[in-house]
Amino acid sequence: MAQTLFDQPAETVARTLIGAELEVDGVGGVIVETEAYDVFDPASHSFVGPTARNAPMFGEPGRAYVYRIYGLHWCFNVVCDAGQPGSAVLVRALEPRTGVERMRERRGPLPVEGLCSGPGKLCAALGIDGSLNGRPLDAPPFALRLHVQPPALVQGVRIGISKGAETPWRFGLAGSRFLSRPFPAVAATA
Template identity: 60%
Template sequence: MVQNPAANLPKPGKLLKRAFFARSVHEVAPDLIGATLLVNGVGGIIVEVEAYHHTDPAAHSFRGPTARNAVMFGPPGFVYVYRSYGIHWCVNFVCEKQGSASAVLIRALEPTHGLAAMRRRRHLTDERTLCSGPGKLTEALGITGAHNDLALDAPPFALLARTARPQIVFGVRIGITKAADLPWRYGLKGSKFLSRPFAS
C-alpha cells in the first residue's frame, strides 16, 4: 500500500487570494507545499514545486518579455502555462510584483479530488503516477494553453491554503542545464507522489 504523508495533513483551509503571491518567489514556493490545487473541482495536494526568479538564467523571463512569457511580467496570482518541448503543458504561478517576472512551477500533486476524471484523462489507474510530474498533472487536471493568464483566485481555479506546515525538503531543480546547482526545488518529505525522489 502506498504510504501517504499528506493524509495526515489537516483539511484544506480558505481560498488563497492573489495577495498570497505578492511576495518573493522563494517564500511562495515552499508555502505552496501542502496547499490544494483544484481545476473545475479536480486536483489535489501540491507536493512538489520549483522556484524560478527573474535573475535566474533558467527562467523563461530571463531575457525579457515575449509573446510566450508575457503573463510572467504581469501581476502576481495569475497562471503561466507553456508547452514544454512541444509535447506537454506546464503550469506556473506568477509571483512577486508586476514586472518582476518570477514564477513557481507546479511539479507534482497528490490526487485527492476527481480521481475518476484524472484516470480517464491519463488512461491510468495508479494514483501514484497520475500527477507525478508537471506534464502529467496538467493532463490529469485538464490544464492547457487556454488557461494561460487566468487568475488563481477565480474559477475554474481554486487554490486552498494548507492549515499546518508540513515537513519540507529541498534540492536542485530537474531537467535544466542553466543554474542547475540552485536548490530551488521543494517537496513534501516522504511523499510517494513526487516526480522524482529528493537526495537524502
C-alpha cells in the same frame, strides 16, 4: 486567499504552496512538489526579458503561466512578484484527491501515484492547457486553498534543466510518494 501570498519572492511562494490544495474544475489534490524561478535566473523563461510566450510572468501576480515544453506537454506555473516582475513557481507534482476517475480518463488506468507525478502529467490529469494561460488563480476554474499547518519540507536542486541547475529551489512534501522524482537524502527544512 490573500493576494499578498503572490507578492513574495518565488522561493517563498514555492515553499508556501507545498501542502496547498489545487483544483481545476473540481479535479485536483495536494501540491507536493514545486520549483521557483525568478527574472535573474538563467533557467527562467523571464531571464531574456518580456516576450509573447512569457508575458504572464511580467503581469499581475496570482495568475497562471501555462506553456508547452518540448512541443508536447503543458506546464503550470503560479506567477509571483516581490517588486520584481518575472517570477513564477512551477507546480511539479500533486497528490490526487478529488476527481481521480476523471484524471484516469485523461491519462489512462494508472496507479494513483503516477497520475500527477510530473509537470506534464499533472497538467494532463487536471485538464490544464494553454487556454488557462494568464487566468487568475482565485477564480474558476481554479480553486487554491492554502494549508492550515505548514508541512515538513525537503529541499534540493531543480531538475530537468541545464542552466541554473545548482540552485536549490526545488521543494517537496517530506515523505510524499507522489513526487516526480525522489529528493536526494537531505535534511528536512521548515
